[in-house]
Amino acid sequence: MATLTPPSADALRATLPDLANDIIAAIVSEVPDYARAMEGRFGEVVRFGVEVALNRFVDVLGGAAPKSESSARDTYVRLGAGEYRAGRSLDALLAAYRVGAKIAWRRFVEAGTRAGFAPDALYDLGEAMFAYIDEISAESAAGFAEAQSDAAGESQRRRRALVRLLAQEPPAAEETVRTAAQAAGWSLPRLLAAVVAGEAAEPERTDELDGRAARLARRIGPGAVGAAVGGIAIVMLPDPEGPGRRKALEAALNGDLAALGPSVAWPEAATSLRRAAAAFRLAEAGRLTPPACGADASPKVQSCPNLVVAVEHLPALLLAAEPALAADLARSRLAPLDGLASGPRERLVETLRAWLDRPGQVQAVAAELDVHPQTVRYRLKQLRELFGERLEDPEARFELALALRAADGVRYT
Structure with a gap:
């Protein structure tokens, strides 16, 4: 100058x-x-x-x-x-x-x-x-x-605090949540659902998960709030059943895996989160597949949204909630198959499951397995020899069907 x-x-x-x-x-x-x-x-x-x-x-x-x-x-x-x-x-x-x-x-x-x-x-x-x-x-x-x-940092801090209160078990006092929502500028919705979009084993990754949850919330649109809670990236999604909400969520995922919990009243947000987290872990382990991504997906599906909806997999969540109990169920109810070599055992398990899904429908079972009906009759004769009257008892058939699904999802010896 x-x-x-x-x-x-x-x-x-x-x-x-x-x-x-x-x-x-x-x-x-x-x-x-x-x-x-x-x-x-x-x-x-x-x-x-x-x-x-x-x-x-x-x-x-x-x-x-x-x-x-x-x-x-x-x-x-x-x-x-x-x-x-x-x-x-x-x-x-x-x-x-x-x-x-x-x-x-x-x-x-x-x-x-x-x-x-x-x-x-x-x-x-x-x-x-x-x-x-x-x-x-x-x-x-x-x-x-x-x-x-x-201001943005303070706003995000308040929203993180709100998400953590909603996720708290036992639930935080309603007045505490209302006060936190007001401070965060967030209107408590009639219904919400938890979305789980990531999990970290190391606590030091909390900041990364916070960022992932906040970015997903922004992409979803108005009302969504995100934060990391207990090593999980969470978004609380208001009005999850509203017009266009599911499509907005799938688009926001951009191909990343996420799980959607059930719609609940906001004081029950922790329940939705618990279901979403369980579904996310099963999906990440390859034990759940979004319908649009499965083998039967329509050829018109251009991309897999990678959204697992917890309410569509309740039996799997039930079994996964008590893995030791599920393993005991599979072990005890399928014990008659234990003496078989792996090849025959696999064929009989496949036939048993198809028959339990279509009881009495030999032709339908044969079409499902792509074998001759006579082959199905022969295998059913073997199964009756192994399981006896249990194949005719509705309660026992239910337990066998549940045991077969448990065996698909857990390892047991």
Whole structure:
């Protein structure tokens, strides 16, 4: 920045007492957002900012070090932050700076001309003035961005706290949840469902899961809130059965695996989460497949949404909830098959399951297994020899069907 001699700097400084008033009046006149805002505390802050800017500028031109550079910078950072907190864009403040620069430049040229400044000095003065405005504009922009970031961080912190309260077992007090929802700016819905989108074994990955949950919530759209809870990336989805909600969720997943819990009243959010988490773990282990992704998927399905819906897999969740009990069921009810070699055992298990799904329908079982009906009759004769009257007892058939499904999902010895 150009430097003036002390007498020249004094010539400019002499204009300052009235210049601040003229700049404030011009800002009120030319910047609509500030037409009514200059009263009270805000007007005092802006006036102080104008006075600091003018004195700082002349001090620097005169070669004097500003009294407190960090304090002066803080003034413009605070002005930028104040614009964000007031709900205005930064445009009004930057327009005010431009108006102030225009008025100050005009007065400085008049004072410089009276003081005998050379034309080159006046040009340098103009260049320095607008470079200075760019500098304080950048300082205010930094303040605006910092306040915006702080607000976003605080909002996300409150939403994380809300999600964790909703996921809490035993449930948090309703008044506590209502207060947290109000603080997070979230309307408690009549119904919600938990979405589980990731799980980490290491606690140090919580920040990563927080980010994943928050991004998924943003992609899903209005009302969704996400956070990491207990090493799980969770989104609480309001009105999960509303028009377009399922499609919005599938689109937001972008091919990633997720599980959707049942729709529940918000005080029961932990129940939905528990089911979604169980379904997610089974799907991640390859034991559940979204309908659109299975072998029978329609050829019209262009992509797999990778969304597992817990209510569509309740028997599997029931068995997985007590794996030791499921293993005992499979072991005890299928014990008659234990003495067979692996090949014959596999064929009889396949036939038993098809027959239990279609009792008495030999032709249908043969078509399902792609074998001759006589082969089915022969295998059924073997099964009757192994299981006896249990194949005719409805209760025993139910237990066998459940045992076969348990054997598909658990290892037992």
